[in-house]
Amino acid sequence: EAEVAQSPRYKITEKSQAVAFWCDPISGHATLYWYRQILGQGPELLVQFQDESVVDDSQLPKDRFSAERLKGVDSTLKIQPAELGDSAMYLCASSHFWTGKTEAFFGQGTRLTVV
């Protein structure tokens, strides 16, 4: 069964350092999402790609976060510099269509701890 691949699974970093997460969506999925989930809350969208284009980054803290999907396949989310409040689960998801009438499939996530 096809899966969304994410790495690393866990990351511990010191505040003010840079950190990066990688995601490889299910083959053929044009839409890719990065979500952040803080413990006890639901996932919140950070950025959404349609192929290589950003279609929604309204909730992305652009002073420290960046995301790219250069060839419209895999994607990287970067935080620089990391802050204590960035500790969370970072989830990547992909879907076949961006019409909204289809489920998104999630990867296992990257658990980030900033110390």
Next chain:
Amino acid sequence: DQQVKQNSPSLSVQEGRISILNCDYTNSMFDYFLWYKKYPAEGPTFLISISSIKDKNEDGRFTVFLNKSAKHLSLHIVPSQPGDSAVYFCAASADGSGNTGKLIFGQGTTLQVKP
């Protein structure tokens, strides 16, 4: 502004009985609704969905009901099994002009099924 709300943080039921998880939404533009199940340290797994043109969708032990006039949906699990113990997230999306189809999640309900 919490557009999707799950007002019960936790629910405990006996094995074999029915579990009912509730979700309310405020945005009348939402036209597709999903339920995801999440185990600790893993990404959410898609469970079941429903389009706004329907009021019920069933898949095995899982049934989702949608009441558009009340802006309310619920997930019924019958019979409940200990393996169903997880966090359940309700999510919604909107299609059409100006919408990107992104999923908006509720805060989650932790279900515990006791043997």
